[in-house]
Amino acid sequence: MKKKWWIIAAATIAACIGLAFVIPALRPWRPGVTKENFDRIEIGMTRTEVEAILGSPGRAEGKRMIWSDEQTHAGVLIRIDEEQRVQRKTWYGDDDRSVLTKLLDHLPWRNKEPDPEEFAVF
Helix, strand or coil, rough: CCHHHHHHHHHHHHHHHHHHHHHHHHHCCCCCCCHHHHHHCCCCEEEHHHHHHHHCCCCEEECCEEEEEECCCCEEEECCCCCEEEHHHEECCCCCHEEEEEHCCCCCCCCCCCCCCCCCCC
């Protein structure tokens, strides 16, 4: 009887740990200037696809589009070619958070107040 109990307990713990990683991964992404959204952008994407991910650019100067988030002091610079496709992308900001911190950031009640001295002003 004890052996069955330990097997059930171990399986339950393994399932809970698995769900802790799967549930945040299944959440829909939020548009805006985040490292997650920046990583979704690929070379060759159209301008329309980029704007669907990041929203409208804060500034557009010729072939350069710039997005910034004043709250986190992060920013994205995208260069597009003549065909309105991503030629180069650059991230300004930090994302050296631990895996646990990244998972906790998905919690809706967690207030993320970045330290302004951590980020270079974009």
